[in-house]
Amino acid sequence: MSEQPPLVLVVEDEPDLADLYAAWLGDEYRVRTAYGGQEALDEIDDADDAVDAILLDRRMPGLSGDEVLAAVRERGIDCRVAMVTAVEPDFDILKMGFDDYLVKPVTSDTLRETVEGLLRRGEYDTEMQELFSLTSKKAMLETEKSATELADNKEYQRLTDRISDLRSEADQSLEAVTEEDDDFEKLFQEFDAGADIDAEE
Structure with missing residues (x-):
């Protein structure tokens, strides 16, 4: 018996949009939809299988996407989260535990x-x-903020320092990988490409 496709939870308070996202993803993944924050947490709690990824709107009535994200992280739920939202990113995102925006x-x-x-x-x-x-x-942030705003923000400076440290550690790990195993190198290619795409958008 083949392994089931990953489970993706779409959290969006506009049902038509949530259903559209689900339709786009339905050929490759198992998809569940939640039309509000509390419904999303109920879906996560009641799911027979662990949720692998969440697409999460930020601005929702009742329980906001920010609150849902905080609850997911506080509960130690091991899944990746992308915010899919009309809210332009600001420095507040530096304290949020999402994986993509x-x-x-x-x-x-x-x-x-x-x-x-x-x-x-x-x-x-x-x-x-x-x-x-x-x-x-x-x-x-670099697409939304001026160079001066970035330079004046201490949290952004800590962010860049942390990235530098992590990248250095990752470079050391890359050197330790055998030449036959190119998965790690592919990761860096995807990583750099993804960063370039995010910056352009």
């Missing part, structure tokens, strides 16, 4: 690529997942 509107290709990237990142260790998450935040 998309600003609406998004295309079907972008959404599928994001889910694929989230699931791939889930295969790596905690430090590498953190590196991906922080680099995504850095790229988003």
Whole structure:
């Protein structure tokens, strides 16, 4: 018996949009939808299988996406989360525990690529997942903020320092990988490409 496809939870308070996302992803993944924050947490708690990835809107009535994300992380739920939202990123995202951030509107290709990237990142260790998450935040802020605003923000400076440390550790790990195993090198190629794409968008 073949292994089941990964389970993706779409959390969006606009049902038509949630159903559209689910339709885009339904050919490759098992998809569940939640039309609000509390419904999302109920879905996670009641799911027979662990949720592998969550696409989460930030601005929802009742329980916001930020609150859902905090609850997911506080419960220690091991899944990757992408915010898919109309809220432009600000420095507050530096304290949020998401893995990727998309600003609406998004295309079907972008959404599928994001889910694929989230699931791939889930295969790596905690430090590498953190590196991906922080680099995504850095790229988003650099598209929204001026060089002066970035230079004046201490949290952003700590972010860049942490990325530098993680990248150095990852480079050392890369050197230790045998030449026959090119998965780690592919990761860095995808990592750099993803950072470039985020910066362009």
